[in-house]
Amino acid sequence: MTEPHPICSRFHIAVELIGARWSGAIIRALFTGRHRYAEIKQAIDGVSDTMLAQRLRRLETEGIIERRVIASSPVQVEYHLTDKGHELEPVVEALINWSHKWVPLPPAPK
């Protein structure tokens, strides 16, 4: 794991992209099959509508997720991982494994 100086800018961009507040949790939610806006929101403790909408737009701009409008009544909006997003699976898996070993569970809310 050596490479020319300085630290690869692509790694640097990638780590801060998935680590931006809420972004990792949104990507994780989509891997577990939550696709509708309300399902994603429900899966992520504490996220506000403003933040969630902003992050979904950012991830869409980055080409990690795509937004689909389902012609139902009422109209539904779904989000899916693109190929670029799907290929984050090894990263997400490795980080889940690491976190289950090293990150203590936060105290349960009262």
Place this chain on the structure above:
Amino acid sequence: MTEPHPICSRFHIAVELIGARWSGAIIRALFTGRHRYAEIKQAIDGVSDTMLAQRLRRLETEGIIERRVIASSPVQVEYHLTDKGHELEPVVEALINWSHKWVPLPPAPK
């Protein structure tokens, strides 16, 4: 890759820990053998002393790196990954692979 609702808080904590501004780049620099403060700073384009010092302290508090003072003249400060930090290697490797496929190189500075 399914798990009970909501998204595991440990994953959420972990992804935002390594994705915090500069943190991923610092961890990456330590994997490539840059240990002294000045070497780490040199490896990371654009980081200020204030930010680097703050991030090193945070990563030390989180138990991901440790700080050693070398009794030399002048005194040198080195940083090393702990076991917890070293075990991020699969995450870092997976993210390097992903970024080399999906993240375009930023334009070279003039």
